[in-house]
Amino acid sequence: MPEIHRTPELDGELVHDWRELVAQDPDGSWFAGPDWVLAWWRTLGAGQAGEIAVWRGPDGRAEAVLPLGAARLRVHRRVPVELPVLTLLGSGPGAADHCGPAVRPHRRAEVAAWLAGRARHETLWLPNLDAAHADLPPAGARPVARSACPRADLADGPDRLGSRDFRAANRRARRRLAAAGVDFHWLPPGSTEPALAAGLLDELLRLHRLRRAAAAGGASSFGADRLPLHRLLVQGAAPGRGPAFQLARCRGEVVGVLYGFRWADRFAYYQTGWDPRFAADSLGTALVDAALRDCAAEGVRTFDFLRGAEPYKYRFGAVDRTDTGWLRPRGPGGALLALKHRLAGGAPPAQREPRFS
DSSP states (O other): OOEEEOSSOOOHHHHHHHHHHHHTSTTOOGGGSHHHHHHHHHTTTTTOOEEEEEEEOTTSOEEEEEEEEEEEEEEETTEEEEEEEEEETTOSTTOOOSBOOEEOGGGHHHHHHHHHHHTTTSOEEEEEEOGGGTTOSOTTOEEEEEEEEEEEEOTTOGGGSSOHHHHHHHHHHHHHHHHTTEEEEEEOTTSSOHHHHHHHHHHHHHHHHHHHHHTTOOOOSOSGGGHHHHHHHHHTOBTTEEEEEEEEEETTEEEEEEEEEEETTEEEEEEEEEOGGGGGGTHHHHHHHHHHHHHHHTTOOEEEOOSOOOHHHHHTTOEEEEEEEEEEOOHHHHHHHHHHHHHTTSSOSSBOOOSOO
16 A cells, blocks of 8 residues: 655655656656645645555555645636546646656556555546546546647657758758847856746746737636746756756847757746737747757757647657547446536547637
8 A cells, every 4th residue: 555645744755755656767757756746735725635555566666656635627618616526636727738646567457456446436627638548547537638638759850850942941940030130048047046936937938928919819827826846846947857958049139939848858838928019020930940949959859849739849750649538437427427518529639729718
């Protein structure tokens, strides 16, 4: 049986072991590790009941970690009825992708069996479960949502991504931006003082709002209420691990910010904002292109665009990996959630929706 921790205040040795489990997994995700999950629990999930199940090996080191939380799901965004579910801690507000446990292969069946027993009397909701954890949902669970998560392979370098015409267009955009006084700067994890990084988050939010307003894109879930999570994440950043920024500056003024998370040989592109004055010069595309190049130079091999199948991602040669939402209903509330998804058509093809709406 696992040991259970019901607080985000874990000892340093366990946090280290958890990180190692994720780092050593070829499919390991930043969102499945302790940095994201514990920071989320302390901020966006503050006050939420949670538990972290830990299986240890004979040497006392963690061999599997499964974070769970009690949450409430709305039946419909226009209907103020919320139903209780058992879910993955760290999912929900904040938009985590590639969720799931951190687990050594020989523990997978044990973890799945324990989860089935733990959730036998509760509705189980496993959102954005990574494809590598398709064996985790217990009997009776069914896939009810799918999200396309494009990713680009940098193993052969950024100059091979996309079509020849697209690469030529990017070179022209870089020349136009350089002529306008725009240059790019990469700030890897742990290279920036937390106070400065917090200021860059404020700039990101400002520019994100400007871009959304100029594009008549409506409201975004990336708002000021999300900043406490990300400020805590930048405080915990270390070389090779955590938040990183691609900046665009025009004569000293920040006019673009791309923000994401470096983890092992992967980078998860989380959010961006840029000044609409440079829309005609393709600043948004140039930011991504610069981040791809700087990531490749630092040894990143997978550039993960995360949830949302916007066409520009595929122009960079990205290929889909699919996250799946699994539901096992229990009781009247679970039946209502299952009905909601049946009426919506069950698990549709991978959703082609933006990450933040």
